[in-house]
Amino acid sequence: MGRKILLEKVDIQGIECFDVWRTNGGYACVEKALGQMKPEEVQAEVIASTLRGRGGAGFPTGQKWLWLDRKSDKPRYLLCNCDESEPGTFKDRYLVEKLPHLLIEGMICSSYALGVNTAYIYVRGEFKYLIGILNKALNEARKNKFLGENILHCGYNLDIHVHSGAGAYICGEETALIESLEGKRGNPRIKPPFPAVKGLYDCPTVVNNVETLAAVSPIIMMGGTEYAKIGTKASAGTKLISACGNINNPGVYEIELGLPVEEFLFDPNYCGGIKNGKKLKAIIAGGSSVPILPAGLILNTGKGEKRLMSYESLSDGGFASGTMLGSGGFIVYDQDQCIVRNTWNLTRFYHHESCGQCSPCREGTSWMEKILWRIENGQGRIKDLDVLVQISKNIEGNTICPLGDAAAWPVASAIRHFRHEFEFHVEHPEIVSKIKHGDIDQYK
Amino acid sequence: MPKNELIMHRGNYINHRLRVKTQEEINLSAEILKKIHKIIQRYPQGKQKSALLPVLHLVQEEFGSHLSVNLMDKVAEILSIQAIEVYEVASFYSQFNLDKPGKYVLEVCHTAPCAICGGDDIVDYLKEKLQIEVGETSADGLFTLKTVECLGACGYAPVMQVDTEFIENLDTEKIDQLIETLKKQTEKPHELRWAERFF
Numbered sequence: 028m029g030r031k032i033l034l035e036k037v038d039i040q041g042i043e044c045f046d047v048w049r050t051n052g053g054y055a056c057v058e059k060a061l062g063q064m065k066p067e068e069v070q071a072e073v074i075a076s077t078l079r080g081r082g083g084a085g086f087p088t089g090q091k092w093l094w095l096d097r098k099s100d101k102p103r104y105l106l107c108n109c110d111e112s113e114p115g116t117f118k119d120r121y122l123v124e125k126l127p128h129l130l131i132e133g134m135i136c137s138s139y140a141l142g143v144n145t146a147y148i149y150v151r152g153e154f155k156y157l158i159g160i161l162n163k164a165l166n167e168a169r170k171n172k173f174l175g176e177n178i179l180h181c182g183y184n185l186d187i188h189v190h191s192g193a194g195a196y197i198c199g200e201e202t203a204l205i206e207s208l209e210g211k212r213g214n215p216r217i218k219p220p221f222p223a224v225k226g227l228y229d230c231p232t233v234v235n236n237v238e239t240l241a242a243v244s245p246i247i248m249m250g251g252t253e254y255a256k257i258g259t260k261a262s263a264g265t266k267l268i269s270a271c272g273n274i275n276n277p278g279v280y281e282i283e284l285g286l287p288v289e290e291f292l293f294d295p296n297y298c299g300g301i302k303n304g305k306k307l308k309a310i311i312a313g314g315s316s317v318p319i320l321p322a323g324l325i326l327n328t329g330k331g332e333k334r335l336m337s338y339e340s341l342s343d344g345g346f347a348s349g350t351m352l353g354s355g356g357f358i359v360y361d362q363d364q365c366i367v368r369n370t371w372n373l374t375r376f377y378h379h380e381s382c383g384q385c386s387p388c389r390e391g392t393s394w395m396e397k398i399l400w401r402i403e404n405g406q407g408r409i410k411d412l413d414v415l416v417q418i419s420k421n422i423e424g425n426t427i428c429p430l431g432d433a434a435a436w437p438v439a440s441a442i443r444h445f446r447h448e449f450e451f452h453v454e455h456p457e458i459v460s461k462i463k464h465g466d467i468d469q470y471k
Numbered sequence: 472m473p474k475n476e477l478i479m480h481r482g483n484y485i486n487h488r489l490r491v492k493t494q495e496e497i498n499l500s501a502e503i504l505k506k507i508h509k510i511i512q513r514y515p516q517g518k519q520k521s522a523l524l525p526v527l528h529l530v531q532e533e534f535g536s537h538l539s540v541n542l543m544d545k546v547a548e549i550l551s552i553q554a555i556e557v558y559e560v561a562s563f564y565s566q567f568n569l570d571k572p573g574k575y576v577l578e579v580c581h582t583a584p585c586a587i588c589g590g591d592d593i594v595d596y597l598k599e600k601l602q603i604e605v606g607e608t609s610a611d612g613l614f615t616l617k618t619v620e621c622l623g624a625c626g627y628a629p630v631m632q633v634d635t636e637f638i639e640n641l642d643t644e645k646i647d648q649l650i651e652t653l654k655k656q657t658e659k660p661h662e663l664r665w666a667e668r669f670f
Contacts, residue, residue, distance in 0.1 A: 102515075114582045114621040145515070152528070152566045155624055155635040159669040188513040190669075193524050194565035196620065210523035210556075212563040228518055269626055271584045277626035315583060315621075356584075356625070364587050372583045376620050382563075 029283040030257065032245045033143045037125050040194045043160065045167035048128040054173055056247040060136040061181045064247075069140035073243060075251025077263045082108055082199070082236030083314060083354040083430075085338050095141055096231040099462050105138050105146040106208065109239055110199040112151055113314035114376060115356025118267035119237040121279040123157050126241070127164035131187065133243040135173060138185050141233055145186055152193040153415050161189045177456055196380035200428045201234040202226075203382070215428035216222070238267055258284035262337035266352070270358035275299035275455075284337045285365030288312070289326050289399040291336055291357075298359065305361040309444075312341055313353020316433030319366070320350050346440065363408050366448050370441040371399035377434035388431040391422040395438055405460030407453040412442055497545040503533060507549060510670055519550050523560055526550065528666040536566040536576070554605055565619070573615035575610040575653050578632040581618040584625035593629045593641050594618055600650065613654065635665045 042046040048054070052434045060069050074089030095103065107130065111119040124131055129150075138146050150157050165187055168174045176184045190208055192198050198207045202216035205227050225230025225446035242264060246254045255263045268291070271277045276299040282291060292299045292307070301307055305321040328334050329348035334341065360369065385432035395418055398411050417437035427434070442449060452459045488490055492531050499507075501558040507526050526546055528634040531538050549552040561567045577597065581590050594605065601609045608615045627639035636650060 080566075091508065111623050113623055115584050115625050117623045117625055120623050151562070151623070152524075153632065154620075155665045155669065159665070162669060191525050192519075192529060194566035195564050208521060209518070209526065210520035210550075210552075210560065212559055228515065271625035271628060272587055277628075279626065358584050358587075358625070360587060369583050369587065372581075372586050376582050379620050427622075 029286060030265065031281050032257070033122065033241055033267065034126075034279075034281045036438055041165070043125065043127055043462060044165070045128060045171060048126075049171075053128050054132050055447075056244040057132050057135050057173055058179060058268060060139055060247050061179050061183060063132070066140045066142060067248065067445070069136055070307075071248055071253035073140065073464075076242075076246045076254040077251075078239065078242055078246065078254070079262065079338065080236055081238035081242070081266060081355070083113065083129060083316070085352060086127060087403065088235065090241055091223065091235070092141060092233060094188060095233055096224045097142070099224075099231055100459065101230040101267075102145065103143045104227045105134065105141055105143040105229055106201075106227065106234045107134060107146065107237060108147040108199060108201065108204060108234055109157070109237045110149055110151040110204060111237070111354075112194075112196040112199055112380075113316065113356055115271055115311060116269050116314045116354045116432045117271075117356040118269045118279050118355055119191070120154055120157065121269070122237055122241060123154075124160060127160050128168070129241045129244060130237055131164055131168055132173075133240040134187055135178070136247055137233075138187075139183060139245050143158065143233075144184050145188070145229075147188050147190050147208060149190050149192060149198070150199040151198070152191055152195075155191075158189050158191055158239045165189070195382075196376075197428070197430055200430065203428065205232065212382070214382050215430075217427055223304075234316045234365060257328070258341070259335070261339045262352075266336070266355055268336065268355045268357050268359040270359070272299045272357075273302045273305065273361035274359045274362070275302055282336055283338075284335075286336045288336055288341075291375045292326075292359070298357075301359065302362050303361075305363065307359065308362045308364055309360045309366065311350075311356070311360075313351045313356040314356035315352045315358070315376065316436060317351040318346055318349075318436050319444065320348075320440070321444045324348050324444070325350075345435070347443075347459045350440075365403075366441055367399065367452050368405050370404045370438055371396065374399055374434065377430065381434070385426040385431065387422045387425045390420050390432060391431070392434050394418055395434070399438070402449060402452050404460075405433065405452065405456030407449075409450065409453050411453070412446065412449055415425060416442055445460075492540045492544070495539070495541050495581065497531070497539075497541050497547065499533075499549075503529065506548075506667070506670065511550075520552050523550060523552075523557065525666070525670050527557070527561060529670060531567060532666045535571055537571045567608075572617075574613050575633055576615045578617045578619045578622070580620070580622045580630045580632075582621040582626070584621070585628040585630055588628035589641075590629040593631070593646070596643055596646060600646070604643070612663070614650070631637055 036042050078088045079085045195213045197203045198213040198217050203213040207213045222232040258264050265283050266279050267281055269279050278298050293300045309319050309321050310325040311319045329344040338352045341352045374396045378396045381388045381392050383389045401407050419439040422431045423435040510522045510525050511519045534542055543557040544554050547557045579594050603609050605618050622630050624637055629641045630640045
């Protein structure tokens with residue numbers, strides 16, 4: 028097993044309680060940051076760590092913090108994005124459920140570095156029980172003077188509140204999250220201005236993912252340069268990967284970035300191989316939005332090198348033969364899964380979650396869903412495939428937020444790598460309309 | 472064909488046909504009002520509109536799991552915002568019900584990671600067992616069957632949510648058992664009232 032940084036203490040009995048967390052070295056990073064360091068020094072450590080945002084885009088966290096408008100006399104806000112709804116991703120839920128205090132201490136240090144006095148945790152509406160866990164943990168922290176006024180007698184004030192969403196994937200996009208927090212529909216805003224300049228209530232705002240903020244705590248304890256040594260050069264640190272689909276051991280794993288995909292998939296300490304001794308067909312490596320890759324291309328890159336679990340290795344070859352690390356939602360498909368049905372399913376998801384602001388996404392996802400449904404049910408036409416590719420091209424890059432791209436990529440990549448399967452559906456309607464779901468290979 | 476026509480899924484107050492206002496008077500208990508004011512306190516002065524989502528969760532739970540026009544108007548009054556600002560939010564988010572659902576809402580995930588692990592079969596089984604289609608309520612008014620998009624529990628697929636609880640690694644046996652237990656409960660147990668407890 029690789030090195031564990033975030034989930035190091037996850038197996039300790041009662042670790043979600045403040046007392047147990049504290050006796051196991053919890054909140055030491057708050058004492059170190061607030062007691063011995065200046066806010067700029069905390070930020071410098073995060074920059075030195077080369078930590079990249081763990082929510083999906085992989086943007087350098089330190090850079091995001093640097094962009095925060097510090098000249099403005101308006102209050103600043105830190106928002107923690109716990110609106111985890113990307114299909115295949117369930118790592119934040121696991122982290123908050125098991126180690127709520129890790130997130131809180133990371134948020135305290137980050138807020139201190141950014142000069143924030145009010146922070147919010149935006150929890151998706153479906154995770155109702157997490158709201159209870161977080162509020163309990165926050166109350167414990169308040170009681171023990173790690174939140175509130177004059178924390179640790181350093182003259183620094185901070186309070187963290189929990190805000191709940193109500194069922195909308197789009198609110199995971201940072202500007203939609205801000206809109207939702209302001210009590211509006213989750214319609215993303217046009218950028219620029221970026222939230223770092225005009226965010227919540229038009230004030231400078233930083234939005235970070237749960238895992239990103241949790242990683243700030245170990246970064247402060249071990250120092251940024253030390254953290255940067257873990258993993259690979261372009262992908263520092265560890266990452267939580269949530270593995271699901273047709274594998275023997277689904278669950279959340281912390282890996283050191285740079286672990287070979289093959290090892291992650293077949294090692295009994297991680298996924299443990301494909302369920303029921305079947306063969307691997309395809310993998311979506313970073314949550315449903317990233318391109319799907321067939322077995323050959325996910326284990327090895329287009330050049331024939333071993334593919335690693337890291338930002339740079341997964342995206343090797345661009346979208347022609349690569350994908351993205353994304354949010355770390357690792358979905359594995361065995362030989363019996365139907366790619367057409369799966370693509371239709373995902374497109375229905377994006378159609379359902381499109382906020383309806385931009386026409387390409389609102390109309391495009393709807394048409395793609397209809398066409399894919401038609402192909403899946405044996406009523407497709409061969410030119411439908413080109414229409415699908417055309418629609419996906421028309422959505423990509425033409426919308427306010429990245430949901431449009433996220434809806435276009437799975438369709439485009441499925442047709443790119445599994446065109447034969449789509450063609451089979453079109454050419455053999457009498458077979459595909461008879462099978463409800465499952466593999467078509469056996470009928471060939 | 473899929474039921475959804477060429478309209479956006481995220482409703483607005485026009486294509487959702489806002490239900491009519493009735494004579495019913497909404498009286499919020501002192502306890503609820505206190506809770507609402509506690510929520511408002513979390514946001515800066517003058518930004519009480521931010522409390523809208525949590526407050527809607529709270530009152531929806533209190534008033535039969537759905538938001539009537541009268542109730543939404545009352546919320547608008549408390550938060551000093553226009554009624555339309557409440558309607559447009561209530562029609563956007565999928566967790567707010569504009570129509571009254573059954574006593575228990577069975578929300579089955581049908582997105583890809585669950586679907587490839589048997590989620591579609593679970594939906595079919597529930598349809599058969601309760602003798603209803605997706606979106607309908609059983610004749611005894613106890614169960615509403617809903618399919619929802621990813622619940623964020625893909626590693627424990629197939630998954631269903633009933634109130635706060637996630638029921639994971641579903642199979643037909645687990646479903647039979649759950650339906651039996653829920654049928655026997657006469658009152659909704661207090662611990663299911665999550666908004667009241669958690670906010």
